[in-house]
Amino acid sequence: MLLVLLPLVIWICAFELVPIVQMIIMSFQTDDGQGFTLDQYVQSLTKPLYVQAILNDLKISFVSSVAALIIALVCAYSITRFTTKLRDTMLMISNMFTNFVGIPLAFSYMIMLGGNGMFTLLFRKLGFESLASFDLYSEKGLMLLYVYYQIPLALLLVYPIYYGIREEWREASMLLGASIWQFWRRIGIPVMLPGILGTFSILLANAMGAYATAYALTGINYNLLPIRIAALVSGDIFPNFQLGSALAVILAVIMLLSLFFNDWMGRLSRRRGI
Template sequence: MFQNEKRKYLILLLPFALLILLFELMPLANILINSFLEPGTGGITLSNFTTIFTSDYYLMSIKNSLFVSVLSALIGIAIALLGAYAIHAAGDRMKKFYITTLNMTSNFQGIVLAFAFILLLGNSGILTTLGERWSLAGLNDYDLYTTSGILITFIYFQIPLATLLLYPSFDGIKTEYKEAASLMNATTWQFWSKIGLPLVLPSIFGTFSVLFSNALAAYATPYALLGNNFALLPIRISSMFTGDIVQQVELGSALSIVMLVLMSTMTVLSNSLLKKFRKGV
Protein backbone atom coordinates (compact mmCIF):
# COMPACT_ATOMS: atom_id res chain seq x y z
CA MET A 1 0.00 0.00 0.00
CA PHE A 2 2.77 2.41 0.98
CA GLN A 3 4.74 1.57 -2.17
CA ASN A 4 1.70 2.25 -4.35
CA GLU A 5 1.15 5.64 -2.69
CA LYS A 6 4.83 6.51 -3.10
CA ARG A 7 4.76 5.51 -6.78
CA LYS A 8 1.66 7.64 -7.35
CA TYR A 9 3.30 10.70 -5.79
CA LEU A 10 6.44 10.17 -7.87
CA ILE A 11 4.36 10.02 -11.05
CA LEU A 12 2.56 13.24 -10.09
CA LEU A 13 5.93 14.85 -9.35
CA LEU A 14 7.38 13.87 -12.73
CA PRO A 15 5.99 16.82 -14.80
CA PHE A 16 7.34 19.30 -12.24
CA ALA A 17 10.73 17.54 -12.15
CA LEU A 18 10.84 17.58 -15.96
CA LEU A 19 10.02 21.29 -15.97
CA ILE A 20 12.85 22.00 -13.51
CA LEU A 21 15.27 19.90 -15.56
CA LEU A 22 14.45 21.50 -18.92
CA PHE A 23 14.08 25.13 -17.88
CA GLU A 24 16.31 25.41 -14.80
CA LEU A 25 19.05 22.80 -14.52
CA MET A 26 19.93 22.29 -18.19
CA PRO A 27 20.19 26.04 -19.02
CA LEU A 28 22.21 26.59 -15.83
CA ALA A 29 24.58 23.75 -16.73
CA ASN A 30 24.92 25.11 -20.27
CA ILE A 31 25.74 28.61 -19.02
CA LEU A 32 28.22 27.26 -16.49
CA ILE A 33 30.05 25.20 -19.13
CA ASN A 34 30.10 28.04 -21.68
CA SER A 35 31.53 30.47 -19.12
CA PHE A 36 34.74 28.42 -19.00
CA LEU A 37 35.12 27.98 -22.77
CA GLU A 38 37.57 29.95 -24.89
CA PRO A 39 35.71 31.90 -27.62
CA GLY A 40 36.50 30.43 -31.02
CA THR A 41 38.62 27.47 -29.90
CA GLY A 42 36.34 25.90 -27.28
CA GLY A 43 39.21 25.24 -24.88
CA ILE A 44 38.90 25.46 -21.11
CA THR A 45 39.89 28.89 -19.81
CA LEU A 46 39.32 31.54 -17.14
CA SER A 47 39.87 34.38 -19.60
CA ASN A 48 36.16 35.28 -19.68
CA PHE A 49 36.15 36.04 -15.95
CA THR A 50 39.53 37.79 -16.24
CA THR A 51 38.08 40.04 -18.93
CA ILE A 52 35.07 40.89 -16.76
CA PHE A 53 37.06 41.84 -13.66
CA THR A 54 39.76 43.78 -15.51
CA SER A 55 37.51 45.80 -17.81
CA ASP A 56 35.92 49.05 -16.65
CA TYR A 57 33.14 48.40 -19.16
CA TYR A 58 31.93 45.33 -17.27
CA LEU A 59 32.90 46.49 -13.79
CA MET A 60 30.71 49.56 -14.25
CA SER A 61 27.70 47.37 -15.02
CA ILE A 62 28.35 45.33 -11.86
CA LYS A 63 28.71 48.47 -9.72
CA ASN A 64 25.58 50.08 -11.18
CA SER A 65 23.55 46.92 -10.70
CA LEU A 66 24.68 46.55 -7.09
CA PHE A 67 24.01 50.22 -6.33
CA VAL A 68 20.51 50.24 -7.83
CA SER A 69 19.60 46.85 -6.36
CA VAL A 70 20.73 47.59 -2.79
CA LEU A 71 19.31 51.12 -2.68
CA SER A 72 15.96 50.24 -4.26
CA ALA A 73 15.62 47.26 -1.89
CA LEU A 74 16.37 49.39 1.20
CA ILE A 75 14.04 52.23 0.20
CA GLY A 76 11.37 49.77 -0.89
CA ILE A 77 11.48 47.99 2.48
CA ALA A 78 11.42 51.28 4.42
CA ILE A 79 8.23 52.38 2.64
CA ALA A 80 6.73 48.89 2.61
CA LEU A 81 7.06 48.61 6.40
CA LEU A 82 4.65 51.52 6.77
CA GLY A 83 2.25 49.99 4.27
CA ALA A 84 2.49 46.56 5.91
CA TYR A 85 1.69 48.02 9.32
CA ALA A 86 -1.25 49.93 7.81
CA ILE A 87 -2.63 46.65 6.40
CA HIS A 88 -2.14 44.98 9.78
CA ALA A 89 -4.03 47.76 11.55
CA ALA A 90 -6.83 48.02 8.96
CA GLY A 91 -10.20 46.32 9.13
CA ASP A 92 -11.03 43.23 7.11
CA ARG A 93 -12.67 45.11 4.24
CA MET A 94 -9.83 47.62 3.85
CA LYS A 95 -7.26 44.84 4.24
CA LYS A 96 -8.79 42.96 1.30
CA PHE A 97 -8.80 46.17 -0.75
CA TYR A 98 -5.14 46.89 0.06
CA ILE A 99 -4.02 43.35 -0.74
CA THR A 100 -5.95 43.27 -4.03
CA THR A 101 -4.40 46.59 -5.05
CA LEU A 102 -0.92 45.39 -4.11
CA ASN A 103 -1.35 42.17 -6.06
CA MET A 104 -2.30 44.20 -9.12
CA THR A 105 0.51 46.77 -8.82
CA SER A 106 3.16 44.15 -8.03
CA ASN A 107 2.63 42.78 -11.56
CA PHE A 108 2.82 46.24 -13.12
CA GLN A 109 6.41 46.29 -14.34
CA GLY A 110 8.52 45.74 -17.41
CA ILE A 111 7.84 47.66 -20.62
CA VAL A 112 4.41 48.82 -19.41
CA LEU A 113 5.94 50.39 -16.29
CA ALA A 114 8.67 52.08 -18.32
CA PHE A 115 6.08 53.52 -20.72
CA ALA A 116 4.00 54.81 -17.78
CA PHE A 117 7.00 56.63 -16.31
CA ILE A 118 7.90 58.07 -19.71
CA LEU A 119 4.37 59.50 -19.92
CA LEU A 120 4.73 60.98 -16.43
CA LEU A 121 8.37 62.02 -16.15
CA GLY A 122 9.80 61.83 -19.66
CA ASN A 123 11.08 64.88 -21.53
CA SER A 124 7.50 65.77 -22.49
CA GLY A 125 5.83 63.93 -19.62
CA ILE A 126 2.79 65.20 -17.76
CA LEU A 127 4.56 65.98 -14.49
CA THR A 128 7.64 67.37 -16.26
CA THR A 129 5.48 69.72 -18.34
CA LEU A 130 3.59 70.89 -15.24
CA GLY A 131 6.89 71.41 -13.46
CA GLU A 132 8.16 73.61 -16.28
CA ARG A 133 4.91 75.59 -16.43
CA TRP A 134 4.72 76.21 -12.69
CA SER A 135 8.49 76.29 -12.05
CA LEU A 136 8.38 73.38 -9.61
CA ALA A 137 11.84 72.56 -8.30
CA GLY A 138 12.88 69.00 -9.07
CA LEU A 139 10.32 68.56 -11.85
CA ASN A 140 11.06 71.41 -14.24
CA ASP A 141 14.49 69.99 -15.13
CA TYR A 142 14.09 66.33 -14.16
CA ASP A 143 15.84 63.78 -16.39
CA LEU A 144 14.23 60.34 -16.27
CA TYR A 145 16.94 58.79 -18.42
CA THR A 146 19.60 58.68 -15.70
CA THR A 147 20.46 56.58 -12.65
CA SER A 148 17.78 58.37 -10.62
CA GLY A 149 15.16 57.47 -13.23
CA ILE A 150 16.13 53.80 -13.11
CA LEU A 151 16.10 53.96 -9.31
CA ILE A 152 12.61 55.46 -9.16
CA THR A 153 11.15 52.82 -11.47
CA PHE A 154 12.83 50.04 -9.48
CA ILE A 155 11.54 51.42 -6.17
CA TYR A 156 8.04 51.57 -7.64
CA PHE A 157 7.86 47.84 -8.36
CA GLN A 158 9.75 46.94 -5.17
CA ILE A 159 7.23 48.54 -2.79
CA PRO A 160 4.14 46.37 -3.53
CA LEU A 161 6.19 43.16 -3.52
CA ALA A 162 7.89 44.09 -0.25
CA THR A 163 4.56 45.02 1.35
CA LEU A 164 3.01 41.68 0.38
CA LEU A 165 5.98 39.84 1.85
CA LEU A 166 6.13 41.88 5.06
CA TYR A 167 2.54 42.34 6.17
CA PRO A 168 2.01 38.75 7.43
CA SER A 169 4.90 39.22 9.88
CA PHE A 170 2.98 41.98 11.67
CA ASP A 171 0.28 39.45 12.53
CA GLY A 172 2.83 37.93 14.90
CA ILE A 173 2.67 41.11 17.00
CA LYS A 174 -0.29 40.29 19.20
CA THR A 175 -2.43 42.88 20.94
CA GLU A 176 -1.50 41.20 24.22
CA TYR A 177 2.15 42.15 23.68
CA LYS A 178 1.23 45.81 23.34
CA GLU A 179 -1.02 45.69 26.39
CA ALA A 180 1.67 44.01 28.49
CA ALA A 181 4.25 46.58 27.39
CA SER A 182 1.81 49.38 28.23
CA LEU A 183 1.25 47.95 31.73
CA MET A 184 5.01 47.98 32.26
CA ASN A 185 5.11 51.66 31.20
CA ALA A 186 7.19 50.87 28.11
CA THR A 187 7.41 53.65 25.55
CA THR A 188 6.54 53.14 21.89
CA TRP A 189 10.24 53.13 21.04
CA GLN A 190 10.96 50.49 23.70
CA PHE A 191 8.12 48.29 22.47
CA TRP A 192 9.26 48.32 18.85
CA SER A 193 12.98 48.01 19.61
CA LYS A 194 12.59 45.18 22.15
CA ILE A 195 9.48 43.33 20.94
CA GLY A 196 8.15 44.50 17.58
CA LEU A 197 11.40 44.68 15.61
CA PRO A 198 12.73 41.24 16.67
CA LEU A 199 9.44 39.71 15.52
CA VAL A 200 9.48 41.48 12.15
CA LEU A 201 13.23 41.39 11.44
CA PRO A 202 13.36 37.82 10.04
CA SER A 203 10.87 38.86 7.37
CA ILE A 204 12.87 42.03 6.67
CA PHE A 205 16.04 40.04 6.02
CA GLY A 206 14.22 37.58 3.78
CA THR A 207 12.41 40.36 1.92
CA PHE A 208 15.64 42.27 1.33
CA SER A 209 17.19 39.19 -0.26
CA VAL A 210 14.17 38.77 -2.56
CA LEU A 211 14.08 42.47 -3.52
CA PHE A 212 17.81 42.53 -4.20
CA SER A 213 17.56 39.55 -6.56
CA ASN A 214 14.43 41.02 -8.15
CA ALA A 215 16.20 44.30 -8.96
CA LEU A 216 19.50 42.71 -9.96
CA ALA A 217 17.83 40.55 -12.62
CA ALA A 218 15.37 43.22 -13.86
CA TYR A 219 15.80 43.71 -17.60
CA ALA A 220 12.68 44.92 -19.41
CA THR A 221 12.14 48.19 -17.50
CA PRO A 222 15.70 49.61 -17.72
CA TYR A 223 16.07 48.42 -21.31
CA ALA A 224 12.79 50.06 -22.34
CA LEU A 225 13.92 53.31 -20.72
CA LEU A 226 17.55 53.50 -21.83
CA GLY A 227 18.28 50.61 -24.17
CA ASN A 228 21.98 49.75 -24.17
CA ASN A 229 22.96 53.24 -23.00
CA PHE A 230 23.00 52.35 -19.29
CA ALA A 231 25.43 49.81 -17.84
CA LEU A 232 23.50 47.12 -15.98
CA LEU A 233 24.30 43.41 -15.76
CA PRO A 234 21.09 42.11 -17.42
CA ILE A 235 21.49 44.56 -20.31
CA ARG A 236 25.14 43.61 -20.81
CA ILE A 237 24.26 39.90 -20.68
CA SER A 238 21.48 40.35 -23.23
CA SER A 239 23.76 42.24 -25.61
CA MET A 240 26.27 39.36 -25.45
CA PHE A 241 23.68 36.80 -26.54
CA THR A 242 21.84 38.98 -29.07
CA GLY A 243 24.68 41.07 -30.46
CA ASP A 244 23.88 42.87 -33.71
CA ILE A 245 27.30 42.05 -35.17
CA VAL A 246 29.00 39.32 -33.12
CA GLN A 247 27.54 37.16 -30.38
CA GLN A 248 29.75 36.59 -27.33
CA VAL A 249 28.01 33.63 -25.73
CA GLU A 250 30.97 32.63 -23.56
CA LEU A 251 31.42 36.11 -22.11
CA GLY A 252 27.67 36.48 -21.63
CA SER A 253 27.60 33.16 -19.79
CA ALA A 254 30.42 34.32 -17.51
CA LEU A 255 28.49 37.52 -16.74
CA SER A 256 25.43 35.40 -15.95
CA ILE A 257 27.47 33.35 -13.49
CA VAL A 258 28.73 36.56 -11.86
CA MET A 259 25.13 37.75 -11.43
CA LEU A 260 24.12 34.37 -10.01
CA VAL A 261 27.02 34.49 -7.53
CA LEU A 262 26.00 38.00 -6.43
CA MET A 263 22.43 36.81 -5.78
CA SER A 264 23.62 33.74 -3.90
CA THR A 265 26.08 35.77 -1.83
CA MET A 266 23.38 38.23 -0.78
CA THR A 267 21.08 35.35 0.20
CA VAL A 268 23.82 33.71 2.28
CA LEU A 269 24.71 37.02 3.95
CA SER A 270 21.06 37.71 4.81
CA ASN A 271 20.67 34.26 6.34
CA SER A 272 23.91 34.51 8.33
CA LEU A 273 22.99 37.96 9.69
CA LEU A 274 19.58 36.63 10.68
CA LYS A 275 21.16 33.70 12.54
CA LYS A 276 23.52 36.05 14.41
CA PHE A 277 20.63 38.31 15.34
CA ARG A 278 18.57 35.41 16.65
CA LYS A 279 21.48 34.25 18.78
CA GLY A 280 21.89 37.78 20.14
CA VAL A 281 18.21 37.99 20.98
Protein backbone atom coordinates in the same frame (compact mmCIF):
# COMPACT_ATOMS: atom_id res chain seq x y z
CA MET B 1 2.38 7.05 -9.51
CA LEU B 2 5.91 8.13 -10.44
CA LEU B 3 4.94 8.14 -14.12
CA VAL B 4 2.59 11.04 -13.37
CA LEU B 5 5.62 13.15 -12.43
CA LEU B 6 7.55 12.23 -15.60
CA PRO B 7 6.31 15.23 -17.69
CA LEU B 8 7.29 17.59 -14.86
CA VAL B 9 10.75 16.02 -14.59
CA ILE B 10 11.26 16.28 -18.36
CA TRP B 11 10.14 19.92 -18.33
CA ILE B 12 12.49 20.81 -15.46
CA CYS B 13 15.44 19.09 -17.13
CA ALA B 14 14.77 20.61 -20.56
CA PHE B 15 14.07 24.17 -19.51
CA GLU B 16 15.90 24.53 -16.19
CA LEU B 17 18.76 22.11 -15.58
CA VAL B 18 20.15 21.70 -19.10
CA PRO B 19 20.37 25.46 -19.82
CA ILE B 20 21.99 26.11 -16.43
CA VAL B 21 24.59 23.37 -16.91
CA GLN B 22 25.26 24.57 -20.46
CA MET B 23 25.70 28.14 -19.23
CA ILE B 24 28.17 27.07 -16.54
CA ILE B 25 30.19 24.96 -18.98
CA MET B 26 30.25 27.75 -21.57
CA SER B 27 31.48 30.26 -18.97
CA PHE B 28 34.70 28.23 -18.65
CA GLN B 29 35.31 27.97 -22.39
CA THR B 30 37.61 30.07 -24.54
CA ASP B 31 36.16 32.52 -27.05
CA ASP B 32 36.31 29.94 -29.82
CA GLY B 33 34.74 27.27 -27.60
CA GLN B 34 37.60 24.82 -28.19
CA GLY B 35 39.21 24.84 -24.75
CA PHE B 36 38.62 25.60 -21.10
CA THR B 37 39.89 28.65 -19.24
CA LEU B 38 39.17 31.05 -16.36
CA ASP B 39 39.79 34.04 -18.61
CA GLN B 40 36.07 34.82 -18.94
CA TYR B 41 35.79 35.30 -15.17
CA VAL B 42 39.03 37.28 -15.09
CA GLN B 43 37.62 39.66 -17.69
CA SER B 44 34.29 39.89 -15.87
CA LEU B 45 35.94 40.89 -12.60
CA THR B 46 38.76 43.09 -13.91
CA LYS B 47 37.60 44.95 -17.04
CA PRO B 48 36.22 48.39 -16.05
CA LEU B 49 33.13 48.03 -18.27
CA TYR B 50 31.96 44.84 -16.57
CA VAL B 51 33.06 45.85 -13.07
CA GLN B 52 31.05 49.06 -13.49
CA ALA B 53 28.03 47.05 -14.63
CA ILE B 54 28.21 44.85 -11.51
CA LEU B 55 28.68 47.84 -9.19
CA ASN B 56 25.87 49.83 -10.85
CA ASP B 57 23.53 46.85 -10.54
CA LEU B 58 24.42 46.40 -6.87
CA LYS B 59 24.06 50.13 -6.19
CA ILE B 60 20.66 50.64 -7.81
CA SER B 61 19.35 47.36 -6.37
CA PHE B 62 20.56 48.17 -2.85
CA VAL B 63 19.25 51.74 -2.76
CA SER B 64 15.89 50.89 -4.32
CA SER B 65 15.45 47.91 -1.99
CA VAL B 66 16.17 50.01 1.11
CA ALA B 67 13.82 52.79 -0.02
CA ALA B 68 11.03 50.35 -0.94
CA LEU B 69 11.45 48.46 2.34
CA ILE B 70 11.17 51.62 4.45
CA ILE B 71 8.04 52.74 2.60
CA ALA B 72 6.55 49.25 2.81
CA LEU B 73 7.15 49.02 6.57
CA VAL B 74 5.16 52.21 7.15
CA CYS B 75 2.39 51.25 4.73
CA ALA B 76 2.12 47.68 6.04
CA TYR B 77 1.73 48.90 9.61
CA SER B 78 -1.02 51.27 8.46
CA ILE B 79 -2.80 48.40 6.69
CA THR B 80 -2.84 46.33 9.89
CA ARG B 81 -4.92 49.14 11.45
CA PHE B 82 -7.60 48.93 8.73
CA THR B 83 -10.78 46.90 8.79
CA THR B 84 -10.58 43.38 7.38
CA LYS B 85 -12.44 44.29 4.19
CA LEU B 86 -10.30 47.35 3.47
CA ARG B 87 -7.15 45.41 4.37
CA ASP B 88 -7.96 42.64 1.91
CA THR B 89 -8.68 45.23 -0.79
CA MET B 90 -5.32 46.95 -0.26
CA LEU B 91 -3.46 43.65 -0.37
CA MET B 92 -5.28 42.65 -3.55
CA ILE B 93 -4.30 45.95 -5.19
CA SER B 94 -0.68 45.49 -4.09
CA ASN B 95 -0.69 41.99 -5.54
CA MET B 96 -1.93 43.38 -8.86
CA PHE B 97 0.74 46.10 -8.92
CA THR B 98 3.53 43.54 -8.49
CA ASN B 99 2.81 42.48 -12.10
CA PHE B 100 2.97 46.05 -13.46
CA VAL B 101 6.63 46.01 -14.49
CA GLY B 102 8.78 45.94 -17.60
CA ILE B 103 7.90 47.85 -20.75
CA PRO B 104 4.37 48.95 -19.62
CA LEU B 105 5.83 50.52 -16.48
CA ALA B 106 8.61 52.31 -18.38
CA PHE B 107 6.15 53.57 -21.00
CA SER B 108 3.79 54.88 -18.31
CA TYR B 109 6.57 56.89 -16.71
CA MET B 110 7.62 58.24 -20.10
CA ILE B 111 4.07 59.54 -20.58
CA MET B 112 4.06 61.15 -17.14
CA LEU B 113 7.64 62.33 -16.55
CA GLY B 114 9.37 62.13 -19.93
CA GLY B 115 10.73 65.16 -21.78
CA ASN B 116 7.21 66.07 -22.90
CA GLY B 117 5.35 64.10 -20.27
CA MET B 118 2.09 65.21 -18.73
CA PHE B 119 3.53 66.16 -15.33
CA THR B 120 6.70 67.61 -16.88
CA LEU B 121 4.63 70.05 -18.95
CA LEU B 122 2.42 70.81 -15.94
CA PHE B 123 5.41 71.56 -13.71
CA ARG B 124 6.91 73.77 -16.41
CA LYS B 125 3.65 75.68 -16.81
CA LEU B 126 3.36 76.21 -13.05
CA GLY B 127 6.92 77.47 -12.85
CA PHE B 128 8.45 74.48 -11.03
CA GLU B 129 11.54 74.33 -13.23
CA SER B 130 13.46 72.12 -10.82
CA LEU B 131 10.76 69.43 -11.10
CA ALA B 132 10.28 69.97 -14.83
CA SER B 133 14.01 69.45 -15.43
CA PHE B 134 13.98 65.99 -13.86
CA ASP B 135 15.77 63.58 -16.23
CA LEU B 136 13.76 60.39 -16.31
CA TYR B 137 16.31 58.69 -18.57
CA SER B 138 19.11 58.86 -16.00
CA GLU B 139 20.16 56.91 -12.94
CA LYS B 140 17.70 58.87 -10.78
CA GLY B 141 14.85 58.07 -13.14
CA LEU B 142 15.78 54.42 -13.21
CA MET B 143 15.95 54.42 -9.41
CA LEU B 144 12.45 55.89 -9.27
CA LEU B 145 11.06 53.06 -11.40
CA TYR B 146 12.83 50.40 -9.38
CA VAL B 147 11.46 51.79 -6.12
CA TYR B 148 7.96 51.97 -7.61
CA TYR B 149 7.76 48.33 -8.63
CA GLN B 150 9.58 47.11 -5.51
CA ILE B 151 7.10 48.67 -3.06
CA PRO B 152 4.11 46.33 -3.75
CA LEU B 153 6.30 43.23 -3.41
CA ALA B 154 7.89 44.56 -0.23
CA LEU B 155 4.44 45.35 1.16
CA LEU B 156 3.20 41.79 0.59
CA LEU B 157 6.33 40.33 2.22
CA VAL B 158 6.46 42.72 5.18
CA TYR B 159 2.76 42.73 6.04
CA PRO B 160 2.66 39.27 7.75
CA ILE B 161 5.66 40.15 9.92
CA TYR B 162 3.60 42.54 12.03
CA TYR B 163 1.30 39.70 13.08
CA GLY B 164 4.28 37.99 14.70
CA ILE B 165 4.20 40.65 17.42
CA ARG B 166 1.78 39.42 20.04
CA GLU B 167 -0.62 41.83 21.67
CA GLU B 168 0.23 40.54 25.16
CA TRP B 169 3.83 41.68 24.64
CA ARG B 170 2.60 45.21 24.02
CA GLU B 171 0.28 45.08 27.04
CA ALA B 172 3.00 43.71 29.30
CA SER B 173 5.44 46.42 28.26
CA MET B 174 2.84 49.14 28.92
CA LEU B 175 2.12 47.70 32.38
CA LEU B 176 5.84 47.84 33.13
CA GLY B 177 5.92 51.50 32.13
CA ALA B 178 7.57 51.23 28.71
CA SER B 179 6.75 53.84 26.10
CA ILE B 180 5.73 53.00 22.53
CA TRP B 181 9.21 53.86 21.31
CA GLN B 182 10.83 51.62 23.95
CA PHE B 183 8.54 48.75 23.01
CA TRP B 184 9.46 48.96 19.33
CA ARG B 185 13.16 49.52 20.01
CA ARG B 186 13.59 46.68 22.49
CA ILE B 187 10.89 44.17 21.45
CA GLY B 188 9.12 44.95 18.18
CA ILE B 189 12.05 45.73 15.87
CA PRO B 190 14.37 42.96 17.19
CA VAL B 191 11.58 40.40 16.71
CA MET B 192 10.82 41.67 13.20
CA LEU B 193 14.45 42.09 12.15
CA PRO B 194 15.00 38.59 10.66
CA GLY B 195 11.87 38.96 8.53
CA ILE B 196 12.88 42.49 7.47
CA LEU B 197 16.37 41.36 6.45
CA GLY B 198 14.91 38.38 4.61
CA THR B 199 12.54 40.67 2.73
CA PHE B 200 15.46 42.94 1.85
CA SER B 201 17.37 40.02 0.36
CA ILE B 202 14.38 39.10 -1.82
CA LEU B 203 14.05 42.70 -3.02
CA LEU B 204 17.76 42.83 -3.78
CA ALA B 205 17.59 39.68 -5.90
CA ASN B 206 14.42 40.91 -7.60
CA ALA B 207 16.05 44.21 -8.58
CA MET B 208 19.36 42.73 -9.69
CA GLY B 209 17.70 40.44 -12.21
CA ALA B 210 15.44 43.14 -13.70
CA TYR B 211 16.06 43.72 -17.40
CA ALA B 212 12.97 44.85 -19.34
CA THR B 213 12.26 47.95 -17.25
CA ALA B 214 15.83 49.25 -17.40
CA TYR B 215 16.28 48.46 -21.09
CA ALA B 216 12.95 50.02 -22.08
CA LEU B 217 13.81 53.23 -20.23
CA THR B 218 17.52 53.75 -20.87
CA GLY B 219 18.48 51.18 -23.51
CA ILE B 220 22.24 50.63 -23.31
CA ASN B 221 22.91 54.17 -22.02
CA TYR B 222 23.08 52.98 -18.41
CA ASN B 223 25.51 50.17 -17.72
CA LEU B 224 23.72 47.41 -15.78
CA LEU B 225 24.68 43.75 -15.49
CA PRO B 226 21.53 42.26 -17.13
CA ILE B 227 21.82 44.76 -20.01
CA ARG B 228 25.51 43.92 -20.47
CA ILE B 229 24.73 40.19 -20.53
CA ALA B 230 22.03 40.70 -23.14
CA ALA B 231 24.41 42.78 -25.27
CA LEU B 232 27.02 40.02 -25.20
CA VAL B 233 24.55 37.27 -26.03
CA SER B 234 22.65 39.09 -28.77
CA GLY B 235 25.40 41.33 -30.08
CA ASP B 236 24.74 42.57 -33.59
CA ILE B 237 28.37 42.21 -34.73
CA PHE B 238 30.42 40.00 -32.40
CA PRO B 239 28.37 38.14 -29.78
CA ASN B 240 30.40 36.56 -27.00
CA PHE B 241 28.38 33.76 -25.44
CA GLN B 242 31.24 32.63 -23.20
CA LEU B 243 31.77 36.01 -21.53
CA GLY B 244 28.01 36.56 -21.31
CA SER B 245 27.67 33.18 -19.59
CA ALA B 246 30.38 34.11 -17.07
CA LEU B 247 28.58 37.35 -16.22
CA ALA B 248 25.30 35.44 -15.95
CA VAL B 249 26.89 32.98 -13.52
CA ILE B 250 28.17 35.87 -11.40
CA LEU B 251 24.68 37.39 -11.37
CA ALA B 252 23.15 34.03 -10.47
CA VAL B 253 25.60 33.54 -7.60
CA ILE B 254 24.77 36.97 -6.14
CA MET B 255 21.06 36.26 -6.40
CA LEU B 256 21.44 32.79 -4.86
CA LEU B 257 23.37 34.23 -1.93
CA SER B 258 20.48 36.65 -1.37
CA LEU B 259 17.97 33.81 -1.46
CA PHE B 260 20.03 31.65 0.91
CA PHE B 261 20.23 34.61 3.27
CA ASN B 262 16.44 34.95 3.11
CA ASP B 263 16.04 31.24 3.89
CA TRP B 264 18.36 31.59 6.88
CA MET B 265 16.44 34.62 8.16
CA GLY B 266 13.18 32.70 7.65
CA ARG B 267 14.38 29.82 9.83
CA LEU B 268 15.48 32.30 12.49
CA SER B 269 12.05 33.96 12.40
CA ARG B 270 10.29 30.62 12.79
CA ARG B 271 12.42 29.79 15.81
CA ARG B 272 11.30 33.08 17.34
CA GLY B 273 7.67 32.16 16.67
CA ILE B 274 6.96 34.66 13.90
